[in-house]
Amino acid sequence: MPSTRRPKLAVWKFASCDGCQLSLLDCEDELLQVAEVIEIANFPEASRAVVRGPYDLSLVEGSITTPHDAERIHKVRRASKFLVTIGACATSGGIQALRNFADVNQYIPLVYASPETIQVLNKSTPIADHVFVDFQLRGCPINKRQLVEVLSAFLNGRKPNTPPHSVCIECKRQGTVCVMGNAGAHCLGPVTQAGCGALCPSYRRSCYGCFGPKETPNTHSLSQWWSSHGMMNADICRAYRGFNAYAEAFRRESEAREK
Amino acid sequence: MTPRPSEWGPPFRFKPEDLESLFVVLHEQAYKIIGPTVNDDAIVLGELNSTADLPVGWTDEQSGGSYRLARHSRPEFFHFASGPHSLKQYLHPPSVCLWTASRNGHGFEIMEKVQEAGKLAFVGVRACDLHALAILDKVFKAGPLPDSSYALRRSQLLVIAVNCTSPGGTCFCESMKCGPQVDEGFDLVLTEIEDEGRHFFVGQAGSESGRTIAAKIPQEEASSTDLERVETMLNDARTRMGRRLDTSDLKKQLYRSYDHPRWEETAERCLNCGNCTMVCPTCFCNTMEDVTDLSGVRAERWRKWDSCFTTDFSYIHGGSIRSSAKSRYRQWLIHKLATWVDQFGTFGCVGCGRCITWCPVGIDLTEETAAILESNSTSTPGMK
Amino acid sequence: METLKPLLEEHPFLRDLSAEHLDLVVGCAKNVRFDPGKYLFREGQEANEFFIIRDGHVAVEIHSATKGPVIIQTVGAGEILGWSWLIPPYQWHFDARAVEVTRAIALDGKCLRGKCEKDYHLGYELMKRFSHIIEERLAATRLQLLDLYGNGI
Amino acid sequence: MPKPSEEKARPAKNEEKAIQTPAKADGQFKITEDQIMKKRQGKSISVNFLARVEGEGGLMVKIQGGQVTEARLNIFEPPRFFEAFLRGRKFNEAPDITARICGICPVAYQMSSINAMENLMGVQVERSIRELRRLLYFGEWIESHALHIFLLHAPDFLGLPDALAMAKDHGPLVEKALRLKKIGNSIINLLGGREIHPINVRVGGFFKVLTRARLQSLISELSWARDFSIEAVHWTSQLHFPDFEMPYEYVALQHPEEYAILDGRLVSTSGLNIEAQDYENYFVEEQVPHSHALHSTLKDRGQYFVGPLARFNLNFDRLCAAAKKAAKNAKIEPPCRNPFKSIMVRAIETLHACDESLGIIEHYEPPARAASDIRVGPGTGYGCTEAPRGILYHRYDLDSNGIILNAKIVPPTSQNQKTMENDLLHFVQKNLALPKEQLTWRCEQAIRNYDPCISCATHFLKLSVVENPEE
């Protein structure tokens, strides 16, 4: 229900490419309306003005990769009534979580001139590994229609329509011809959560998992199928090691195919 | 086939180049023509401007989890099996706005969305898909509270069916008694005949409007040889089904199979991605999505295709009724082949094979069902 | 004593007990009456009897330091209360408090225990009947634990 | 469920302060507020959190005895190690992986990486593919420039905190700006599938190419955008520009016929003229302790300046006629050495991008095939393109299976970093008389001249994981 007081919004950035918070600025049609119904209280990418917290809604982008950020996220949580993570970095560690699979000892010879000046955690981890998250919006990047949907749902006190089912359902609703059945592509759609608009298949490309694992993903069966159709384990492993490599289901499957 | 002369017109024969005149007539009657056409490496349904848009020289090769568009050397228009699309896309669209509402003071008002439903003529409809249409009719039209938007779209439909003489690798309409011969629900049925350089169509009207349209096609009377040829080709098609399914006692057998170990095995392969339900021409399940704008002034209700393979599908407060993959696959298959019979007096499966072709990992409904039937004697009790 | 025999004879709990055994049981029975608020027994006390409630209403309670008495079950007319007398160390685990005027037949467990030791047939008969009651209570308790009405499903 | 630590909520007021404090790079160059207080005896300007830039950075200027002694751009955006984890990936994954370096200029990353791969494989794409790529890239220029001009940079000139505040007094302008930005985005959307991290580009071409009709759907909005860009050039020319000029060496790509965007030779205002693949022979990078981004310099010559001003000064004659005319009307011509005027140049480039895009659409014939065949082989490939912020250089070494052995990526912001600091140094020196609050704001503005893309800049660190046991 709209109330007289506009809820206060804050946007926070951790390790990320900025694309997800940029999605908010990319809502060209809605941006001014958003500003009418929500007080944009703390959004450094857009404004130098900062309104003090606490914030009714915090959008958190990026993963935790430094000791400092591991502390900062707790402060953000304390300042936020409702905390929504946006994007693959924040919900699964992002592309930078690829480091989580590396052997740190192999990294040491590559360390550059003054490594002691930089403190980085071994792993890039999602926000929910550190603090309680009220809602996670998936995607690398998030879909801006879904972002507006989450904001609308928040403002109207309803559950956002961001179904956890497969990309396939979204894909077939659009009438897109399946690239897996039809072109034998190594499509991650059947194990990936919908939300992007089943974009890749509509461009005759296989899904590469930007939205992370769907609910109850059967990654094992999909890999088996690929494997029986000649795909090498190294390639299967790489397929799951994308922008949601550290999401549980993808991580497990890639590790199983790593040998 | 038992001809029904009262409705059906006399069989006639016409040249392939005169198929164009059919298109002309349909356009004259303000129909938008929907039919098979090649797009994105598949024979899909799309709007056809002329017969040039038909997939002449194209066919398909289908098997579990695989569909390949292929060239063939013959000049036929309709030499292929079911593609990824079905009439469902048009009659029960994947996403429909049912109404919009806007707030005023304490209250709000609701405005019904006027459903657009132009006159659609479907060309090249196979028997399997016509049976699927009949099933959708039962679901959406036959009950005490029919779906008005479906009924509206349905009422403006014209069906130019084609007898199927090119069943695919995953077809089993013969088992389901839904093909390959078109036997009901059409306005005009065509059989395309091509052998030894002779290429022609045999047509027959199945309704009043079909007769009117047929009359506009340059034609000659079909000879008894022509009709025999049709019969032979259909009989031949019956023997070339890529799959089969034993439907005798199927419902009872499946009702006894709820605890069959096969479900568990299938669940290990099943991706619960929902592809089978999406491509199925009869799967009608749908969900409602209530959306709002940012200001909270406008709201909309959308109806979208849904799938029983999601956990949300059976969610009630406290959790999902069907949380295991096993229970979801079981729900789908038993619904198609057993409970559907109790609900609508027919199987929910027409044997088009789409669920087999488009399952990303090639799970085969006929194979799963056979496995259950085969070992059912040892299985545990279920519903009587 | 004579007045109790017909009562006990008809009670479902003792129905079909042999005349001989019934006499043994009757020999251990006496009438009791509790005013509201009176305790039939208290947690920790020696458990030497059980009750066949004739009328009234008894709350079985457990006392918690912070919540005070919490009722976990109520027992009413026709029901059997108490089986701690059967199981060593023969101590009550709960409090039993009369909620209203409650009349019951108290059966001397100590006496019955002795008789059961001597006569295994009687012991078996009684054990069978009590195990049935225990099973029912256990099932009901499990349902209670499910917190059915709170969470749905 | 909340972890216990969150349940012990501290008073909100303290949190705020804590939260505003930026993430610091590390121990030795950590600038805490205490330290800043101590330095007040001298004087220092510090902006802990640079707003309206992409990514996270701060700046610090130290003044002692009326002399600016130090100016630093602190980039505390956490390093993400792209070059490290590109090792072992397949060549065709580079466009999508490197796109994730930056959400604002993903197309630039995709184009540079694709150029590098195609350079390695000796692929020449057909003309219409190249044209589609230019169109896609122009979409990014339009989107990124519109964002920077109106949402990030203009508020400084108007003394406002942000574009939303601007919308109050300049409503129609902000609405038009958003419309312009949207047009850039819709080009990317149509050709690439989505605005951020498009999915349709690949080594060799595209996954799917569009029909003429689909492309033509862009025409009417683009025509509007072209007209509005002329207005935008005029509008920006009316802003007040601080009197500040520096003797920069500008570096940009140069193409014989085009205002270079996709390819060309690297040239500079001081006579540099090399093949892009010789980049590493002429440019070096060094690590500075206060930043997570490497500083790039020209060997023996030091700092240089890439981006719109560089392109404008080096390639002015290749701008479309309309852009040249608009520049003339706005009284700006090369050489322009006032970095604050980059806002005008962006508007001019936007006009050029709209004009060129219309031309591409008008002459578009769909290619016979969406992508050329490619042959995977070992070798080294180089790619350099003009991101909205300046040249973006990629180099890859592949093995015979197309697996990446080494990757090097030099984004524009890291190349401009030294110049930015130098600007600060001189700008502050020149404006010491300004009240501190105003000077601070001006310093921020001076940094925003460069449209710094900090997320890009930081990925650049070579592998620098420090073993740090997680608690």
Place this chain on the structure above:
Amino acid sequence: MATESEGLKLRNAPGTDPMRPALFEVHRVRQETRDTFTLELRSRGPSDGFQFLPGQFNMVYVFGVGEVPISISGDPNRPNALFHTTRAVGAVTKAMRRLRRGDVLGIRGPFGASWPVNEVSAREVIIVAGGIGLAPLRPMIYQLLSQRDQRGRVVLLYGARTPDEILFTHELQQWRTQLGLEAFVTVDRAHGDWQGNVGVVTTLIPKAPFDPSQAVALVCGPEVMMRFTVMELSKRGISKNRIYISMERNMKCGIGLCGHCQFGPYYVCKDGPVFRYDQVQDLIPLREI
């Protein structure tokens, strides 16, 4: 096919689209327990009242939030007012609780099969309710008590979680004293000051005063509770074709077109929610059906 239990099925005013909600205004909000409340609604449109049969439900829409199925809890003989009693557990029901007098709701219905109104009229009726399950039974109680001259005894066995969560306490008292309802209430847990029964509702069945050879049983509550209740009722000797239960499933359309509420061969929305037990007894033990 479908249920044999009687009553109106899928009734809707002629000429209106069953997918389009009718507007109702909140007339009164009554907080029943900590999380359960009753809304009294009045039609906004021209209306001769809201006719329904006991056991039927409506799809209730809160503007901008969503729609949920909720059984009707009012008196079928007072069609001018529509009552819904529900617990605030999801987004929609929580939004419902925030509604105040004058706020507007969308209503689609009434839908579904009712309790066997005619079959019970000359018989003894034993009603077993658990928790919020009393709400769908309340219209039936009203109905039965209104015909008490023509009928046998009505026994209500009602289990709630705690004494604070007993619904309709005031009415229970009234029904008991004025209309002769024999009501027995039990709670799962209570403090020492509670004078009533403690224990699950099934424990009331063995001693409840009804004649198993005559009585019809109506049961509503969580599925587990209904399973055990049917077991106890069967022990007492009521045959399964005289036991009725009311089921809950996910519903989106309410009229059998969306598929969500499938329960074996049934659609709970149109073949139920009220089922005669023998119709579903083979389904009940099946898991995840």
